[in-house]
Amino acid sequence: MxxxxxxxxxxxxxxxxxxxxxxxxxxxxxxxxxxxxxxxxxxxxxxxxxxxxxxxxxxxxxxxxxxxxxxxxxxxxxxxxxxxxxxxxxxxxxxxxxxxxxxxxxxxxxxxxxxxxSWHSRHAAGVEPARAWLAERMLRDATITWAEDVRHWHPGQDWIFEPGGFGVFDPAINALSIATRIFPRALFVETAEIEIPANRAAAIAATVRFRDEAGSAIDARFDFLKQGTQSWDIVAHTDGGTLTLSEGGTALAIDGDAKASGADELASEYPALYRRFAELVRAGESEVDLSPLQLVADIHLKARIRIVDPFAW
Amino acid sequence: MxxxxxxxxxxxxxxxxxxxxxxxxxxxxxxxxxxxxxxxxxxxxxxxxxxxxxxxxxxxxxxxxxxxxxxxxxxxxxxxxxxxxxxxxxxxxxxxxxxxxxxxxxxxxxxxxxxxxSWHSRHAAGVEPARAWLAERMLRDATITWAEDVRHWHPGQDWIFEPGGFGVFDPAINALSIATRIFPRALFVETAEIEIPANRAAAIAATVRFRDEAGSAIDARFDFLKQGTQSWDIVAHTDGGTLTLSEGGTALAIDGDAKASGADELASEYPALYRRFAELVRAGESEVDLSPLQLVADIHLKARIRIVDPFAW
CATH class of the missing domain: 3.40.50.720 (NAD(P)-binding Rossmann-like Domain)
Incomplete structure (x- = not known):
């Protein structure tokens, strides 16, 4: 030891x-x-x-x-x-x-x-089984819905709306870290609309259509103003059924049947991250996958911008 | 043969x-x-x-x-x-x-x-001597001015203001292809403001402050509405004098003394690109440096957006 x-x-x-x-x-x-x-x-x-x-x-x-x-x-x-x-x-x-x-x-x-x-969401309980299931099927289309209330989850954190703070892409990059892991092909930004509050620098919502390398459409909605029920869901229709990955990657269902679930998402993700970090240090290796960040940058590069109502906490 | x-x-x-x-x-x-x-x-x-x-x-x-x-x-x-x-x-x-x-x-x-x-501007006559000169000196600060009249250079090319058309970054990426070649250290986007016409998707002007890995500031202005004298200039102040690379990389001067110049920029750049492509094909190699594109994406990712007057040809 x-x-x-x-x-x-x-x-x-x-x-x-x-x-x-x-x-x-x-x-x-x-x-x-x-x-x-x-x-x-x-x-x-x-x-x-x-x-x-x-x-x-x-x-x-x-x-x-x-x-x-x-x-x-x-x-x-x-x-x-x-x-x-x-x-x-x-x-x-x-x-x-x-x-x-x-x-x-x-x-x-x-x-x-x-x-x-690190990408903590990749360690959620449903992600690895989702990846394995999708690897054997042909994707038809998918939707990503990441809708949460910034006032609840990031109260008063002004940095998140400053340049480099990522705005709604702070949570959305979790979705994209899962998507880039579970979908077998590269995702390209086809169209994107980003909503920026008139008094802030970073996005508060975005609508993105991706297409994968085989031409399948993946539609994403990222929303930082969601009241009531919060959503962190990916639904994928394939030639072999429908996959639903919900609760931020924690719960996996195939055609409505639950296949995996973790009680508390983050409470299992961070221990997994530290186990991985210890492995990397012991092995003298690095792990730096920038594909989720590349997608966020691509969304900004190709987006139409819509200025929306000012945001206040 | x-x-x-x-x-x-x-x-x-x-x-x-x-x-x-x-x-x-x-x-x-x-x-x-x-x-x-x-x-x-x-x-x-x-x-x-x-x-x-x-x-x-x-x-x-x-x-x-x-x-x-x-x-x-x-x-x-x-x-x-x-x-x-x-x-x-x-x-x-x-x-x-x-x-x-x-x-x-x-x-x-x-x-x-x-x-x-390909990055044609990297083959302009002054670029390689500029790179060699800067490699032996310490950069203090630099300015990049890429200001041209889109109506003259891209008349009626609506695609350039569509998503994915890059707007002013279509010429600006030439400047960045030179900057990423001649400056010895990585450039980070510190602050950026992008101006987007109210009736278009892509930028018509941008102001960017980069900092290199050693902390030196590089200020860039990209302008697609420049009337009169057009500018495609990089000026770098170092501990060993001032380098001026103008006319899109064609003309190099050190402390005001001309060191290199080509009569017609593009007329020598494209033959060089095809010679390079032939070399790559013969050698079975690829050359894909995405650093200029990464910088353009980073500018969009970190920018404050300013909506400006509608643009018409």
Whole structure:
């Protein structure tokens, strides 16, 4: 049994508290040695710092960092960490742009450290069985519906509507991380409309038609203003029946019969992510699949823009 | 001396007539065997077809195609050509989106044909000496000014303002193909503002601040409404003097002293592209650098959008 990986957690927002801290605490492969957050925050008796440079200067031995900050500042922090020889776990999306993410991949390869661009939704209970089922059938068409209330899930998080914050594509990229995994062919953006509030930079809704390499249509609706029932669903019609992947990838049904389900989506996804990160570090490998980010960039590149009502919390 | 490469030219717009046809005619490595254009167009006594399928069914022996259509239809045509085992020369931009271009690269690799994503501006006379000069100096800051009159250069070409037509990024991607070649470090989009006419989908102007991996600022202005003097200039201030690359990469000056210049930019660029394509085909290799397209996608992903006056020809 090797020594635990000495990990520092950088960025102590909602996702760090809800998911990263419990997942790290329950994984013997990791030892949490410090945290970094803008204003500093004590987690039990753990050393804490306001900047990654202060952490580095503290002399605390660090093998790896997990980056849970908003995407806008992720690249610079990751580059600093890689430069110090630390392995890096990136929350999704891995950076605020494709070139940023690609540069991190090149930097990690040059430094010989492990870089893990994580996509938590790919570890939801229904995703792997969905992939296997679709691999043996011919897709006719599919719909993706990712509709949630930003006021409930991201209360007051203004960064999400700033440039590089992804707006509705912050949740939508989860859908796309699943779609790029379960559908066997590349997805091309055929048409897209993006809705941007008049007082914000990033999208609050989008309607996209993808076509896969075989010509099948995949229609997606991403909505950040959904009240009432929230939807995180992918429905795929094939020559061998209908697949329904719901609750963010957690629940899988074939022709209406439940095949897989997990009680709490994220509570199983983050432990899986940390197991994968430990594997990568032990093996000296990286895992950086940028295809969900490429799709989000392509949507922006090809979209018609519609300016909509201002958004207020 | 090997047999000439039997080439079909697909898409007979302005760039095909102005540049591709003369470059092919003057290059003994190629034999033009057919053309394909939507309405069919006779070039001398050459066989011509309305579709790529009609070309394929004609029984004419083809080794390679050059694709000069608007970007929106490029991927499907290229995929068909690759599927038939033909080598493919792509005008810039190589496709309407990143996933489209990446999929073509994968398809070409799987089929064992040569794919060439061409960037003609990289073959302008001043680009290689500029790259060599900058490699030995430290960049302080730079400006990119690409300002031209769309009404003069693309008269009536409505496709350019449609989704996937790139708008002002059709010329701007030339600037970015040079910038990604001559600057030694990766460029990140720090801030961007894109101006979109109220009656169009694609940008008519943009202001972008890039920062390179070392933190130096590169400010770019792309303008499709420039009257009078047109500008296609990159000016770089370094610790060892000022580099001015003007006329689309054709003219290079260091601290005001001319170092390189070509009489007619495009007239030397396209012959160089065809020489490179012949090399790739002979060597069984592909050349697909998507970094200029990644930057354009990143600009769209991170931009603030400003809706501006409607555009009419």
């Amino acid at each position: 090797s020594q635990p990986i000495r990990l520092a957690l950088i960025g102590l927002g909602k996702i760090a508290h809800d998911q990263h801290l419990p997942a790290i605490a329950n994984d013997p492969a990791f030892e949490l040695v410090a945290t970094v957050s803008r204003h500093g925050e004590a987690i039990g008796s753990l050393p804490f710092f306001a900047t990654i440079d202060a952490l580095a200067e503290s002399g605390i031995a660090v093998d790896a960092v997990a980056l849970c900050t908003p995407p806008q500042v992720r690249r610079a922090l990751a580059a600093t960490a890689i430069d110090r020889g630390w392995h890096v776990f990136l929350e999704k999306p891995p950076a605020a742009s494709l070139v940023e993410a690609s540069a991190l991949r090149a930097l990690a390869a040059a430094k010989g450290v492990s870089l893990f661009a | 090997s047999q000439p490469i039997r080439l079909a030219l697909i898409g007979l717009g302005k760039i095909a007539h102005d540049q591709h046809l003369p470059a092919i005619a003057n290059d003994p490595a190629f034999e033009l065997v057919a053309t394909v254009s939507r309405h069919g167009e006779a070039i001398g006594s050459l066989p011509f077809f309305a579709t790529i399928d009609a070309l394929a069914e004609s029984g004419i022996a083809v080794d390679a195609v050059a694709l000069c259509t608007p970007p929106q239809v490029r991927r499907a045509l290229a995929a068909t050509a690759i599927d038939r085992g033909w080598h493919v020369f792509l005008e810039k931009p190589p496709a309407a989106s990143l996933v489209e271009a990446s999929a073509l690269r994968a398809l070409a690799a799987a089929k064992g044909v040569s794919l060439f994503a």
